[in-house]
Amino acid sequence: EFVNRFRMERPPLPAMSLSTDTSVLTSVGNDYDFDQIFEKQLMALCKPEDLAWGISTSGNSPNVLKGLRFCAKEEISTLGFAGRDGGKMNGLCDFMLTIPSDNTARIQEVHIIAAHVICALVDEILFGRFNPDIVG
Secondary structure, three states, X not given: OOOOOOOOOOOOOOOXXXXXXXXXXXXXXXXXXXXXXXXXXXXXXXXXXXXXEEEEOOOOOHHHHHHHHHHHHHOOEEEEEEEOOOHHHOOOOOXXXXXXXXXXXXXXXXXXXXXXXXXXXXXXXXHOOOOHHHHO
16 A cells, blocks of 8 residues: 555555565574564664554564564664554554454454555645545
8 A cells, every 4th residue: 555555646655564575584484583574674674764563463473572672772663553452562662553352353454444544644644635535
């Protein structure tokens, strides 16, 4: 939604998913530890003006936590999405959305809706072409 578009035509925005490069994931996981798969990528790619978005249904995923700790140390802003009580992600994120449920499917569904609202708001804030269908 950021690189291509969400609901409006606009220039691409710099964004990437750290969970889609299987070569990096398996290399780091095999040579080091799967707990480091996000931290290593953040070390290579993030700058202080960036935002890292961590998602963990339990809020306790070791690889997500390690990445968020790196961001905190490097003063990279963070957004966290978690379920239940937020787990160990609480206190690690600058902005946190916690879905108070034990139902994994419901947590993930609300995360998707919230992510789409964020995408719409980014479009509106950065490009200012208000469309009530986007946020409504």
